[in-house]
Amino acid sequence: MEHKKINLTLKVWRQQDANAKGKFADYKVSVSPDSSFLEMLDDINNDLEKKGMEPITFESDCREGICGTCGLVINGQPHGPIPRIATCQLHMRNFKEGDTIYVEPFRAKAFPIIKDLMVDRSAMDRIMEAGGFISVNTLSVPDGNSIPIPKEVASEAMDAASCIGCGACVAACKNASAMLFVSAKVSQFALLPQGQPERYIRVDEMVKAMDQYGFGNCSNTYACEAECPKGVSIKNIARMNRDYFMAKIK
Amino acid sequence: MGWVWKSLNSSIGKKFVMAVTGVALMLFLVIHLAGNMSLYGGKDAFNNYVGLLEHIKPFIRVIEVILGLVFAFHIFNGIRLWIQNKQARPLPYSVNGSRKNTTVFSRTAFITGSIVFIFLVIHLQSIWYVFNFSGVEEDLYTLTTDWMRVGWYAALYFVAILLLGFHLNHGFQSAFQTFGWNNSKYFPFIKKFGTFFALVITIGFGSIPVYFFLLGGK
Amino acid sequence: MAKLDSKIPAGKLEEKWTNHKFNMKLVNPANKRKYDVIVVGTGLAGASAAASLGELGYNVKAFTFHDSARRAHSIAAQGGINAAKNYRNDGDSVYRLFYDTVKGGDFRAREANVYRLAEVSNNIIDQCVGQGVPFAREYGGLLDNRSFGGALVSRTFYAKGQTGQQLLLGAYTAMNRQIKLGKVKLYTRREMLDLVVVDGAAKGIIVRNMLTGEIEKYSAHAVVLATGGYANVYFLSTSAMNCNATAIWRAHKKGAPFANPCYTQIHPTCLPIHGEGQSKLTLMSESLRNDGRIWVSKLKKDMRKPNDIPEEERDYYLERKYPTYGNLSPRDISSRAAKEAIDDGRGAQGQDAVYLDFKDAINRLGKKVIEERYGNLFEIYETITGDNPYESPMKIYPAPHYTMGGLWVDYNLMSTVQGLFVAGEANFSDHGANRLGASALMQGLADGYFIVPYTVGNYLAGDKPVMVKTDHPEFEKAKKNIEEMTAKLLSIKGNRTVDDIHKQLGRIMWNKVGMGRNEKGLKEAIEEIRKLREEFWKNVNVVGQSNDVNQCLERAGRLADYLELGELMALDALNRKESCGGHFREEYQTPEGEALRNDEEYAYVAAWEFAEAGKWNLNKEPLEFESVKLATRSYK
């Protein structure tokens, strides 16, 4: 079932550590179109290791597009050219014989490079810690069916909640803004009845944290939505704007 | 009042300032355009209109001051955002993929805004300042249409208006998004309406140099 | 020999947990902040435990090798979570969930544990709803359910095809709340490399800071391990790339017995392998079996396109063999049936795959309904394979998915090492020889939210453990050992890459300790693994340095553990001369080819105690069944 291999030139960003100067290194590969992009990198790494050379450092875990660990900028686009998928779901059948592919890390002041293609996205967790939760204690909750939630509301909340925290929105945004990511959580809880008591404190605290970590400001270009592997909608940003305004005048 | 300042200084606050001032400027554009349309009525029509405004000069002065402030805020805030946003990505990508995920209108809002600003300065100096403060005793119609017959001025005017259209095409729907008025039912309409609005402004203002310079309008 | 005391409370099955909770010793609220608890792992089990322990007032130190707690492997669970809510009014109850789970596990789980699991299952749903988990709802606004394999009631709660994600994010946010309150301190990018035991009690851990390479020491009054399963021993599995057995394996080597290592679950609905470079296997949710029909051609070596094979030449083998459960038969049975069909030469177009067909469902319900139910799964399938499942059937193949075995724990989820608690997939406790779908999420959260927080408290109040400082000789010794091991790995500079050796181990495990096992194969496997282990320590090439980000070193350390664990799995499988659940010994089957249990001799938990490399002592915990009658598992 293996198809004919395709030959490609890869230009991969290599950078020893946060302070080092990085540059592109070239790799010529011949790869099966059924292989995934990351499997191709595995292959390069295996060859490098065989020669006793340091493999390309990149992160991935689930390889199913759900954990949000992977994330490369491929020819200028976070998670590559195909919409609605994460890097790990990108397959080589989407490239042509002879293509040159540039592979860069997510670039943002808030995401310092650790090594090669690996970046530090912990600022996103700091934002979540600032208020991205509903304060309930274990066992101090009513029956799951005690508050009916309209199906559309539940599924809108689910759409917002499907964010995988990959940071592609930040990477894609020309301003490196984290609005889509933050608004996804704010929105999920703003939509659900359980989230109402802390609705306005939450948005206030989370925006404050967001502003602290060096993300840029949203200028409504919507690159985030276009590159988000889960299709999280910019409507969530609008909802967050509105809630933030309400939080301020309340 | 500290909280107001603080809030307006947050990332969302700054957006908000951009949107509010932007909307005010769009209103101004509509009024300005309406007035300009009387240029097509010939010298008397236009000068009558100008005369009308002269009647309420003190009021106009107040409006002008407010307008100036709004402009200043819009521009100052825009520059601040631009600088901060540049800092948020110190090292840019080697391959620029923005063409694949954004529209040219939103991507270039700062550049189009800057060029419009340069034009604005020239425009204010050559017409508004000269008419109001230079002591030159020329009626506004003659002053305006003379400038429109100067090649470089007409061209600049035209290009600036075109870019203003780009700027508005982004700005109109953007303001709605910032105010949180985005829902799948009406947002597509707002986007279309924004484009329509931008077109009206562009064609409206843009037709003036075309009429006077190219078509030799009187 | 370790003494295995299961500490199952006396009394009626239904009252055990309630009574036990009542009899537990409590820590004075003012004293709680004087206790430190280490939680390793921030998946469902770990994050929920850390959140609840923090909430109770203990000082929690939570560790994960991930960059964020939200990335734990639990995030990948798709299908759903079981609970005995009986919202469908279809005859479900705590007892039925308990019974289904014991039966599904082929009567190799501890009754009391499973009953408790079923009992707290309902609290989990309430808890998650309270946290804002957007479970699927019906038009009336109430919670929706779906069916899963091995059950005749509809008791599975779900959030699109992303249930694990939503539940994990729920636990993650609960933990974040405690982080903000200062009760939980989170250490990310730290890989636990050793357990520190002083006088038979767990006192702390040794971790590698994966950014700087520094070996760090942390001490506490108690240690909770919630580090997930070990299916990656097969190299190719549905587990995330970085899942590993290192934490539990190193604890095992420090004295914690490893129970039932051979019980592994091979999931029937995964995507087939595309080629050599394959890095992991993708699961297609089992929920697909609600509407999809599984079949192969009746003819051998049938290379026709699936749509060209006429109805009468198709063998819907699950419906044929198990008319009652049909396509919803439990995982072990479905996987084995697929293997049989393929071994018989009837794989889809000659490949290692069978068909999962939605044609009938689309005809019956319409494309729109199917799209609503499975749209995102169909998309995933198409992204990966390039084929459109609305038009031609999916191809699926079984893959290693879950490990029922794990560290041995008593009713309190404590190992024989005092103060060492083990939760979630890392322990062996609730699923016996086979886990039913949607039960792992249930177990992880049950352990974390509702069991460990109580039993840890009971240990702290009862045993009054003292905390040891990190300059204690045991800490120093453990740290030194790890540093030496790291230096050793980096100094070998051999000819084979880590993945190359891992793939070879995976092939041995899959072929000989996989879906079908026999004495000859298992003995060969043990020999081969030993040789491979030797080769690893002589001929592996681990590049890079120790004081830097070094993914090669990380993988090498994990592989070193798999090379020992693999042997123990084969040994356990060899020892268990019966077939049960996920453990199928070809010598022990009924004439129809079904698993043949031997309750007389093997109704026990095999808890292996580490003696030295390649040598273990077997301890047996007999399983007593008071409430259920041991029966042959039948899904016909």
Ligand SMILES: Cc1cc2nc3c(=O)[nH]c(=O)nc-3n(C[C@H](O)[C@H](O)[C@H](O)COP(=O)(O)OP(=O)(O)OC[C@H]3O[C@@H](n4cnc5c(N)ncnc54)[C@H](O)[C@@H]3O)c2cc1C
């Ligand atoms: C594809 C897939 C789908 C599934 N679908 C379902 C389903 O629908 N329903 C269901 O019930 N179950 C399902 N399961 C099973 C279920 O997801 C897992 O069994 C469960 O989530 C395990 O949770 P856990 O908390 O025990 O471990 P994990 O979620 O694996 O978490 C392990 C944690 O430990 C940390 N860790 C591990 N080792 C170390 C170390 N050495 N040092 C520091 N930290 C360490 C990791 O960083 C991580 O935080 C599925 C599994 C897979 C693979």
Ligand code: SF4
């Ligand atoms: S919003 Fe989308 S792009 Fe941003 S972090 Fe979430 S999933 Fe990634």
Ligand code: FES
């Ligand atoms: S590796 Fe998990 S999303 Fe790509």
